[in-house]
Amino acid sequence: MRTKFKKSYRFAVNTSLYITLFITLLVSVFLYYFHEIKWFNILILASIVYAFCFVVIQFRIEKFIYKRVKRIYDDLTLLESANLSKGAITTDMKTLTQEIDKFAKDKKIEIETLRVREKYRKEFLGNVSHELKTPLFTVQGYILTLLDGAMDDKKISRKYLERASKGIERLGYIIKDLDMITKLEVGDLSLNLEEFDIVELVENVFEMFEMKAAKKKITLTFDMDYTEPIIVNADKERIQQVLANLIVNSLKYGRQKGTTEISIENLIKNKVIVRVTDNGEGIESEHLPRLFERFFRVDKSGSRKEGGSGLGLSIVKHIIEAHNEKIYVESEYGVGSEFSFTLEKTE
Incomplete structure (x- = not known):
C-alpha cells in the first residue's frame, strides 16, 4: 500500500518566513556598507531564500517526524489495531493524537470486557x-x-x-x-420452522402443569377469550419449551392462590408478542441484567429446593434469539414479573 501524507505547511511557512527575513536583512546591511543596494535584487534574493528554506524545512522535518510517527503506528499495529493499520499514516499531530486517544479508549473497553x-x-x-x-x-x-x-x-x-x-x-x-x-x-441446533396456533400450544402447556399449579392453588389463565387461532411461524417444540420454562418459573416463585396469565398481542403487521405475567415474588432491579445468565439464581437456596438445572431462562433466551426474535423482562419486587417474547405471525 502506497504511503500517503496529510501535510501541514504552517510550521514550514512561518519558519521559512523568519529565516528569509533574517537573511534578507543581513544581506541588505552587508550590501548597504559595501555595494549599492538594488531593491529588485533583494526581492529576488528573498524569494529564492524563502523557497529554498520552505523546501528544506518542510520535507526534511516531515521526514524526521514521519520516521518517529511510523514507529508509533508500528507499535499500535503490533497491538492489533486494525483501524490504524488500515488507515493512512499521518504526520499531523492533532490527527495522530485523536487516533491514539481513540485507540486507548477502545483498548480500555476491550480490557474491561475481558475482565467481565x-x-x-x-x-x-x-x-x-x-x-x-x-x-x-x-x-x-x-x-x-x-x-x-x-x-x-x-x-x-x-x-x-x-x-x-x-x-x-x-x-x-x-x-x-x-x-x-x-x-x-x-448454531448446531437447527430449528424446524412450521406454522401452528400459538393459542392451542399455550393451552397444551397449561394442561401439562395443571396439577403442579393446583398444589399452590395458582390459576393458569389467558387474559381474554381467544376465539380465533393465532398462527405463527416458529419451531413448535422449542416454543413449547420456552412457554414451559417461563410457566414453571412463575409457579416456583408464585404466591399461594396467585395467577399466571398469558396474553398474545399484535405488535406490528407480521409480529405478535406473547406475555407471561404473574403476581409472585417479583425480582429486584439489580438482578434483572443477569437474569438470563447460566446458573444465575436470585435466591440460591430457595431455587435449589425447587429443583431444576438452573439453565431454564438461559435456554429460553437462546431459543428466542435463534428465531431472530427478542425477549424482554419487567419485574417489581413484591408485585410480580412479566416475561415477553416476539414471534413471526403468518397471515
Whole structure:
C-alpha cells in the first residue's frame, strides 16, 4: 500500500518566513556598507531564500517526524489495531493524537470486557462444578449407605434408591440443558420452522402443569377469550419449551392462590408478542441484567429446593434469539414479573 501524507505547511511557512527575513536583512546591511543596494535584487534574493528554506524545512522535518510517527503506528499495529493499520499514516499531530486517544479508549473497553468475561468464566465454572457436585454427592451418599447395610431393609433401600434416582435425573437435566445451550450458541441446533396456533400450544402447556399449579392453588389463565387461532411461524417444540420454562418459573416463585396469565398481542403487521405475567415474588432491579445468565439464581437456596438445572431462562433466551426474535423482562419486587417474547405471525 502506497504511503500517503496529510501535510501541514504552517510550521514550514512561518519558519521559512523568519529565516528569509533574517537573511534578507543581513544581506541588505552587508550590501548597504559595501555595494549599492538594488531593491529588485533583494526581492529576488528573498524569494529564492524563502523557497529554498520552505523546501528544506518542510520535507526534511516531515521526514524526521514521519520516521518517529511510523514507529508509533508500528507499535499500535503490533497491538492489533486494525483501524490504524488500515488507515493512512499521518504526520499531523492533532490527527495522530485523536487516533491514539481513540485507540486507548477502545483498548480500555476491550480490557474491561475481558475482565467481565474472565469473571463470568470463573463464576460459570464454579456454578457448573457446584450444580454437578450437589446431586452427584447425594447419589453417592445414598449408594454408600445402601452398600453399608441399608439395602437389607427393603423399605429404606427403596426410599434411598428413589432419592438417588432423582439425583441422577437432575444430573441428566443439567447435562442435557448444557448440551442444548452449547448447540444453540454455535448454531448446531437447527430449528424446524412450521406454522401452528400459538393459542392451542399455550393451552397444551397449561394442561401439562395443571396439577403442579393446583398444589399452590395458582390459576393458569389467558387474559381474554381467544376465539380465533393465532398462527405463527416458529419451531413448535422449542416454543413449547420456552412457554414451559417461563410457566414453571412463575409457579416456583408464585404466591399461594396467585395467577399466571398469558396474553398474545399484535405488535406490528407480521409480529405478535406473547406475555407471561404473574403476581409472585417479583425480582429486584439489580438482578434483572443477569437474569438470563447460566446458573444465575436470585435466591440460591430457595431455587435449589425447587429443583431444576438452573439453565431454564438461559435456554429460553437462546431459543428466542435463534428465531431472530427478542425477549424482554419487567419485574417489581413484591408485585410480580412479566416475561415477553416476539414471534413471526403468518397471515
